[in-house]
Amino acid sequence: MRRAVFILIGLILAAPAVAVEPNEILKDPALEARARDISRELRCLVCQNQSIDDSNADLARDLRVIVRERLSAGDTDEQVFKYVVSRYGDFVLLRPPVKSSTLVLWGAPVGLLVLGIIGLAIWYRRREPPEKEDSLTEEERARLDALLKAEDGK
Amino acid sequence: MKALQPRFLIPVAAFLVLATIFGVHLSEISGGKNISDLPSALIGKPAPALDLPPVEGNGPGLKSEQIRGKVALVNIWASWCPPCRLEHPVLMRLAREGVKLYGVNYKDRPEAALAFLAELGNPFQALGADQAGRTSIDWGVYGYPETFVVDKKGIVRYRHVGPIMPRDLDAKIYPLLKKLGAENG
Numbered sequence: 221m222r223r224a225v226f227i228l229i230g231l232i233l234a235a236p237a238v239a240v241e242p243n244e245i246l247k248d249p250a251l252e253a254r255a256r257d258i259s260r261e262l263r264c265l266v267c268q269n270q271s272i273d274d275s276n277a278d279l280a281r282d283l284r285v286i287v288r289e290r291l292s293a294g295d296t297d298e299q300v301f302k303y304v305v306s307r308y309g310d311f312v313l314l315r316p317p318v319k320s321s322t323l324v325l326w327g328a329p330v331g332l333l334v335l336g337i338i339g340l341a342i343w344y345r346r347r348e349p350p351e352k353e354d355s356l357t358e359e360e361r362a363r364l365d366a367l368l369k370a371e372d373g374k
Numbered sequence: 375m376k377a378l379q380p381r382f383l384i385p386v387a388a389f390l391v392l393a394t395i396f397g398v399h400l401s402e403i404s405g406g407k408n409i410s411d412l413p414s415a416l417i418g419k420p421a422p423a424l425d426l427p428p429v430e431g432n433g434p435g436l437k438s439e440q441i442r443g444k445v446a447l448v449n450i451w452a453s454w455c456p457p458c459r460l461e462h463p464v465l466m467r468l469a470r471e472g473v474k475l476y477g478v479n480y481k482d483r484p485e486a487a488l489a490f491l492a493e494l495g496n497p498f499q500a501l502g503a504d505q506a507g508r509t510s511i512d513w514g515v516y517g518y519p520e521t522f523v524v525d526k527k528g529i530v531r532y533r534h535v536g537p538i539m540p541r542d543l544d545a546k547i548y549p550l551l552k553k554l555g556a557e558n559g
Contacts, residue, residue: 265412265516278481279516282507307422307514309415 239276239284246288255288258300262287263312271314405545414522414533415514421448421524422512424476426502430484432491436502441476443526445554449498450478450510451519453490458519461537462494468543469497473551477501480510480518523547525554 240259246252259273264280272280272287283304290300304312316322356364416422421441428435441448449465451458469475477498479487484503491498504510513522516535523532532550534542 279507279511282511286511305415307415307512308516309413309514311412 239272239274239280241281244281244284244288246292251288251291254297255284255291258287258291258297259284261301261314262304263314265308265312408536411535412516414530416522416530417533419530421522421528421530422509424448424478424502424509426478426504426509429479429482429487429501429503432484432488432501434500436476436478436500438528440500441474441524442528444474445526445551446524447473447475448478448513448522448524449475449519450480450504450513450515450521452480452482453486454482455480455518457537459490459494461519461539462497464538464540464543465497466495468547469495474499478509478513479503480515481505481507523550523554526557 240256246255256273260271262272262283264270264272264275264277264283266277266279267275270280272283286303287300290303295303301313310316310319310322316325318326421438424436424438424441426436447468451461465475475497477500479501481504487503491501502509513520514533519537521534521538522530523534525531531554532546534546538547
């Protein structure tokens with residue numbers, strides 16, 4: 221039991237590993253929090269599927285430092301993003317902006333959904349109507365009645 | 375047998391479209407395109423400023439004025455970067471053919487950089503040291519080497535990520551240089 225508690229405490233205290241090094245961290249906690257938020261939205265171009273907050277690539281470190289410098293110099297978050305995007309393009313943003321060049325990217329899921337719904341609607345409409353229940357001939361009906369009666373009579 | 379209904383052609387058409395897309399991309403990759411290469415944000419924009427100190431013991435450094443009015447190739451390299459070594463003979467060839475090359479030496483030890491040039495030749499008109507890596511970030515560099523083609527008006531026209539290989543010369547570099555050379559400054 222005691223062991224389980226220790227393991228639990230250990231798991232709770234285990235923070236996810238981050239690439240940010242102590243000497244990069246700003247003294248002002250509010251600024252640092254903004255820097256972390258921005259860093260999580262910026263792609264590390266060396267590894268391409270990590271944010272600069274996660275990556276320990278050299279370039280990611282340099283960009284983290286630049287983000288903090290810009291914030292310390294009084295830039296708004298938007299200005300910091302603009303600074304990085306003007307150099308590295310939209311691809312550096314992990315959340316791509318909606319614009320004409322990304323229309324396919326953002327529109328495709330919606331488009332596919334609409335196509336799926338249309339397809340489903342057409343399929344439902346075209347489906348052959350279920351056979352009429354009342355499709356027995358008079359003769360068949362009479363025979364069926366006779367058979368059922370015979371069953372009941374047993 | 376029933377005649378083929380048009381809707382049976384839908385999967386066939388979808389297959390053909392996909393096969394075409396895959397085919398085009400595969401042929402691009404086998405033609406030397408790297409799918410992780412990114413478009414530069416700088417194409418069609420003025421080249422970022424260059425104001426670099428020299429690689430210790432080599433000339434005056436590199437400043438924007440030096441590339442002004444010329445068709446210039448700005449190459450970002452380092453002696454520790456293996457593809458840079460691979461690319462170097464191509465740069466030497468361009469320099470011999472009269473192309474104006476300017477070097478940005480990225481986060482390198484000066485003695486290592488100069489030893490590299492002493493061994494393989496120096497193709498650069500001028501060379502600057504980017505110790506902090508800030509100039510490279512201004513140019514949007516993320517892989518080494520990278521080469522930018524800047525026209526006579528100082529506008530970035532092309533960016534090449536990774537080493538320029540001989541086949542890239544005919545495919546991209548020569549036609550572009552020819553076109554830019556004919557433009558008025």
